[in-house]
Amino acid sequence: xxxxxxxxxxxxxxxxxxxxxxxxxxxxxxxxxxxxxxxxxxxxxxxxxxxxxxxxxxxxxxxxxxxxxxxxxxxxxxxxxxxxxxxxxxxxxxxxxxxxxxxxxxxxxxxxxxxxxxxxxxxxxxxxxxxxxxxxxxxxxxxxxxxxxxxxxxxxxxxxxxxxxxxxxxxxxxxxxxxxxxxxxxxxxxxxxxxxxxxxxxxxxxxxxxxxxxxxxxxxxxxxxxxxxxxxxxxxxxxxxxxxxxxxxxxxxxxx
Amino acid sequence: xxxxxxxxxxxxxxxxxxxxxxxxxxxxxxxxxxxxxxxxxxxxxxxxxxxxxxxxxxxxxxxxxxxxxxxxxxxxxxxxxxxxxxxxxxxxxxxxxxxxxxxxxxxxxxxxxxxxxxxxxxxxxxxxxxxxxxxxxxxxxxxxxxxxxxxxxxxxxxxxxxxxxxxxxxxxxxxxxxxxxxxxxxxxxxxxxxxxxxxxxxxxxxxxxxxxxxxxxxxxxxxxxxxxxxxxxxxxxxxxxxxxxxxxxxxxxxxxxxxxxxxxxxxxxxxxxxxxxxxxxxxxxxxxxxxxxxxxxxxxxxxxxxxxxxxxxxxxxxxxxxxxxxxxxxxxx
Numbered sequence: 001x002x003x004x005x006x007x008x009x010x011x012x013x014x015x016x017x018x019x020x021x022x023x024x025x026x027x028x029x030x031x032x033x034x035x036x037x038x039x040x041x042x043x044x045x046x047x048x049x050x051x052x053x054x055x056x057x058x059x060x061x062x063x064x065x066x067x068x069x070x071x072x073x074x075x076x077x078x079x080x081x082x083x084x085x086x087x088x089x090x091x092x093x094x095x096x097x098x099x100x101x102x103x104x105x106x107x108x109x110x111x112x113x114x115x116x117x118x119x120x121x122x123x124x125x126x127x128x129x130x131x132x133x134x135x136x137x138x139x140x141x142x143x144x145x146x147x148x149x150x151x152x153x154x155x156x157x158x159x160x161x162x163x164x165x166x167x168x169x170x171x172x173x174x175x176x177x178x179x180x181x182x183x184x185x186x187x188x189x190x191x192x193x194x195x196x197x198x199x200x201x202x203x204x205x206x207x208x209x210x211x212x213x214x215x216x217x218x219x220x221x222x223x224x225x226x227x228x229x230x231x232x233x234x235x236x237x238x239x240x241x242x243x244x245x246x247x248x249x250x251x252x253x254x255x256x
Numbered sequence: 257x258x259x260x261x262x263x264x265x266x267x268x269x270x271x272x273x274x275x276x277x278x279x280x281x282x283x284x285x286x287x288x289x290x291x292x293x294x295x296x297x298x299x300x301x302x303x304x305x306x307x308x309x310x311x312x313x314x315x316x317x318x319x320x321x322x323x324x325x326x327x328x329x330x331x332x333x334x335x336x337x338x339x340x341x342x343x344x345x346x347x348x349x350x351x352x353x354x355x356x357x358x359x360x361x362x363x364x365x366x367x368x369x370x371x372x373x374x375x376x377x378x379x380x381x382x383x384x385x386x387x388x389x390x391x392x393x394x395x396x397x398x399x400x401x402x403x404x405x406x407x408x409x410x411x412x413x414x415x416x417x418x419x420x421x422x423x424x425x426x427x428x429x430x431x432x433x434x435x436x437x438x439x440x441x442x443x444x445x446x447x448x449x450x451x452x453x454x455x456x457x458x459x460x461x462x463x464x465x466x467x468x469x470x471x472x473x474x475x476x477x478x479x480x481x482x483x484x485x486x487x488x489x490x491x492x493x494x495x496x497x498x499x500x501x502x503x504x505x506x507x508x509x510x511x512x513x514x515x516x517x518x519x520x521x522x523x524x525x526x527x528x529x530x531x532x533x534x535x536x537x538x539x540x541x542x543x544x545x546x547x548x549x550x551x552x553x554x555x556x557x558x559x560x561x562x563x564x565x566x567x568x569x570x571x572x573x574x575x576x577x578x579x580x581x582x583x584x585x586x587x588x589x
Contacts, residue, residue, distance in 0.1 A: 023333075030327045030336075033343050034320035035555070037563025039351050042320070046344040050337060057333050074332045098566045154576060155569025162565070240328075247331040247389060254447050256331035256389070256439075 002252065004071065004079045010186045012066045013086060014193055015127070016076065017229055019059035020087035023077055024237070025108065026052035027244060031095045041098075044144055048105065051137040055130060062126045078248035082237045089228040090173035092237040099162035102148045103170050109142035110206040111177045111199065118194035127192065146210045153214025160215070167211075168219055175224025177203070183229075271299035285486050290416035293359040301485055304478065305415050306360050308487065310367045313353035315379035316346045317371075318552050322386045323395060331389060338435055339392060345428045352424075356417040372557050380538060381464050383546030390443055390450075390457035396436015398458075398465040398503065404429050405499045406469065409489040437506065444510045451511070458507065459515045466530070467538045469496040475535075497527055504528045 006012070029049035036042040060073035090108060095101055116138055119131035152159040178196045180188070187193040211218055227233065247256070277296055284291065291297055320343050327343065330336035354364040370376035381399055386392065407429065410422040443454040470492040473479060482488040490498075507514050518531030540546070 027328060030340055033327055033340065034324040034347075035559040035562075037559070037566035039317065039347055039354075041563075041566075042347045043344055043351070046340055046347070050340055050344070053333065053337050053340065057337070060333070077333055078331075098563065151570050151573040152566070155573040156565065158565045159569030159572075243328050246329050251447065251449060254331075254450055256335060256442055256446075 002079070003081055003084075004075050006067065006076070006080065006084065009066070010183045011124070011190075011192060012063055013183045014187045015059055015063045015066060017086040017088075019056050019063060019076065020085045021091045022052040022059065023056035024085070024087045024240065025091035025104075026050075026056060027240060028091065028093075028095050029101070029105075032101065037098055045101070048141050048144070051134075051141070055134050055137070058130045058133075059127075062130070065126070074248070078245045082233050082241055083231040085228075085231060085233065085237060085241070087228050087237075088173070088176045089225055089234055090170065090176065092228070092234055092240060093170075093173070094236055096166065096169075097162060099152055099159065100166040100169070102145050102152060103163060103166040105141060105145035106149045106210060107170060107174055107207065109138050109145055110210075111174070111203050113138040113142050113206075114199045114202040115194060115196075118199065121191075122193070123191035142206070146206075149210050149216075150214045153211070153216045163214065164216055167216060171219040172222050172225045176226055176228060179226060179229060181229065273298050282484075285414050285484075288486075289414075290419065291414050292416045300481070301487075302360050304482060304485070304487060305418065306357055306362050306367075309353055309357040309360075309418055310362075310370070311377055311379075313350045313357060313367065314371045314376055315382065316350035316353060318378045318382045318556065320346050320350075321552055321555055322382055322384070322548070323392060325386045326389060326392050329389070330392075335439070342396070342432050342435065345432070349421075349425050349428070352421050356421045359417045368560075372553070372560060374544070374553060377542065379468060380541040380546065381468050382552060383541050383549045384460070384464050385548050387460075388453050388457060390440070390453040391461070393436050393439030393443060393454065394457040394461040396432050396434075397440050397506070398436075398461050399468065400429050400433040400436055401503060402465050402468040402499050404433055405495050405502070409495075412486075412489060414486040440510055440512075444512065454510070455512050458512050462515050463533065463537070464541075466496055466500070466533055467535075467541075469493070469499065471535065471538070472533075500528045500530055501526075 006016070008016070026049045029045050029052070032045045033042060033049070036045055056077070057073050060076045063076055064071045064073065090104060093100075093104070096104075113135065116131045116135040120128050120135060122128040122131060149163065152163040154160075178200060180196060184193060184196075188195045208218065247254075278298060281291075281296065281298060281301075291301075323339060323343050323346075327336070327339055330339050354367060357367060358364060367376065371378065381402075386395070404426060407422055407426050411419055411426055413419045413422065440454055443450040470476060473491045473493045476492055479488060479491050483491070504514060504519070516531045518529070520529055521527075522529050541549070544550075
């Protein structure tokens with residue numbers, strides 16, 4: 001089977017954005033497995049990757065129901081090209097060093113923990129069910145990444161420097177969390193998605209608290225990167241998909 | 257995964273043990289009592305266990321690498337999740353095996369240094385490459401399958417902490433084995449290309465899997481004493497035969513051919529008789545000249561080196577925190 005063409009509706013797009021983000025970040029985290037700074041982190045990062053992969057699968061299954069064309073979770077993951085992916089850019093950036101991974105996971109979880117808590121009241125009942133599960137998982141992810149952020153920020157000179165560099169590199173990718181386009185506007189109005197503006201105080205409070213504890217300065221307001229939600233990605237996603245989709249693309253139609 | 261009986265001398269000074277204590281110890285073993293960390297034990301018993309448990313732990317940790325090679329290329333989301341969970345299990349096995357070894361008075365850092373320096377051994381099987389997706393199936397089916405044969409008897413091994421760790425490990429390994437077989441089944445029921453992929457993987461993994469049980473009994477240096485102490489309960493050759501007997505019918509069910517022209521069923525004994533194993537290859541791989549020895553150790557060293565600043569930061573932070581808390585306590589007094 002070749003690349004699929006998904007007929008996106010606002011609702012389907014909204015679900016794919018969440019599913020793609022979870023899958024892509026899970027993939028990046030899984031790249032650590034066997035290469036982490038200590039065995040405990042091999043386990044923890046794999047655990048977080050598994051949670052996100054589980055969320056992605058439920059969301060793709062939901063997407064398949066919404067689209068109603070008999071597709072499977074794998075069709076969305078393996079048979080779309082980069083421009084059809086709708087993930088936030090922050091998820092696709094290469095794994096970097098441990099500081100980069102921890103800062104990304106902290107920023108991501110600081111947004112997505114309150115996101116899922118609110119989404120548990122979604123009018124989309126399947127999404128609400130996914131949210132109820134994801135909220136608990138994200139609470140743990142935030143605790144884990146936040147504790148590491150503090151250790152690294154308040155550790156040695158080197159760890160402080162690396163963490164600060166990672167923060168500066170990643171901060172411009174947090175703007176996308178709060179981007180609202182016509183698709184998300186319609187879904188917010190329909191009560192499917194929470195309004196990101198309502199999540200901002202919670203996000204900022206979490207980030208400020210952790211940065212304070214870590215002894216890290218809050219990055220200045222900068223130009224925010226954008227594009228993932230409409231399929232305009234960084235150079236990195238194409239490479240990631242080339243690897244991830246390799247078998248499905250090389251053996252079209254095979255069952256695994 | 258994965259213990260392996262490796263022919264390796266145990267270093268350290270020879271200790272002359274008190275014969276009365278030795279006799280009492282052997283009596284406890286004979287009575288099937290478990291030996292616990294604070295109990296008296298002969299130095300050679302302790303060393304044998306440290307060597308075996310740490311080799312086992314190292315094997316788990318190195319074993320994460322060949323499978324990790326396919327994590328980013330797993331062909332479906334379900335397979336990706338199962339593989340990630342499996343590798344995570346292996347890391348967990350490593351962790352509690354290191355903990356079991358620590359009850360014998362040797363630290364995880366010390367053991368890990370022995371792995372990184374190349375002094376300690378790990379299972380030879382992980383020095384083979386994973387070249388196609390079918391290798392992931394074969395590792396589950398054959399490598400975990402062989403590991404289970406080795407490890408089920410270890411659930412009754414005489415050292416308590418090791419035996420208890422093995423109970424949990426075996427449960428997880430048996431799940432991995434079934435997952436691996438299921439991958440093979442899907443491939444063998446798939447397209448001709450997939451089936452060829454499965455056969456090719458079996459051709460490459462069969463003999464290394466048989467070598468996982470260690471050298472033949474006639475050449476094994478540890479077996480006799482380990483059997484007397486009930487660290488081991490079956491010999492290498494006994495376990496290897498059990499594995500062959502269990503696995504050959506599974507291969508037939510898949511419609512695959514075992515790459516051994518001498519393989520035949522012995523009606524009289526009910527065993528599958530296999531051809532000669534290339535022990536030169538085994539010795540070569542153990543000695544460091546397998547296809548991936550260099551890469552595997554290099555990957556472990558790289559992760560360890562690149563993680564150094566992280567571990568230092570964690571220690572520095574813990575220390576700073578302790579000092580701050582102490583200062584606060586003093587100020588309050």
